[in-house]
Amino acid sequence: MAAQKYQADATGIEVVDDLYKQSMEKIRGLGLQRTARIIHGDISKQDYSPANLLTIYLLPGSNDKIRPLLEKQLKKGTRIVSHDFPFRDWTPEKEITVEDDGEGRSHTLYLYRR
Numbered sequence: 001m002a003a004q005k006y007q008a009d010a011t012g013i014e015v016v017d018d019l020y021k022q023s024m025e026k027i028r029g030l031g032l033q034r035t036a037r038i039i040h041g042d043i044s045k046q047d048y049s050p051a052n053l054l055t056i057y058l059l060p061g062s063n064d065k066i067r068p069l070l071e072k073q074l075k076k077g078t079r080i081v082s083h084d085f086p087f088r089d090w091t092p093e094k095e096i097t098v099e100d101d102g103e104g105r106s107h108t109l110y111l112y113r114r
Contacts, residue, residue, distance in 0.1 A: 002055075003027075003036035010036045013043050048073045057083040064088060071114070080112040087112065 002008035014020040023038045030036075039046065043066060048054065051074065058066065067087055070080065084107055086092060094111040101107055 003032045004030055007035060012036075012038045013041060013046055014038055015040070015042055044069060049075065051078055053079045053081070055081045055083065058085065060085045060088070074114045076114060078114045080114070082110040082112070084108055086110045 003010040012023060014023055017040075020038055020040045027033060027036045027038065043058075043062075048070060054070070054074075056063070056066070063082065063085055064087075067090070074080075080087075087110070090112050092110040093113050096109045096111075098107045098109070
């Protein structure tokens with residue numbers, strides 16, 4: 001969505017084969033191959049140092065596992081938005097609740113800055 005709406009250089013990471021293929025098809029269907037890509041791989045084996053914004057939608061245990069890698073790699077000022085599940089031991093700069101996502105579900109977004 002960031003690539004489509006804001007022309008952001010967007011990279012996603014997906015380990016599940018079917019979800020990876022669906023994501024790639026969506027990118028091609030929207031003509032976003034120049035600004036959006038999906039890495040078919042493990043989130044714990046990536047280099048996040050170039051990022052200035054990360055959006056994360058992981059369960060709490062996965063947040064705990066990825067946190068040390070992010071703390072090591074991210075440069076000062078990098079923003080991290082966690083969808084629905086906060087990072088333990090990090091204090092969010094901002095917390096936003098979306099009461100209805102258009103499909104009857106509510107969500108909480110947590111903004112952190114390294």
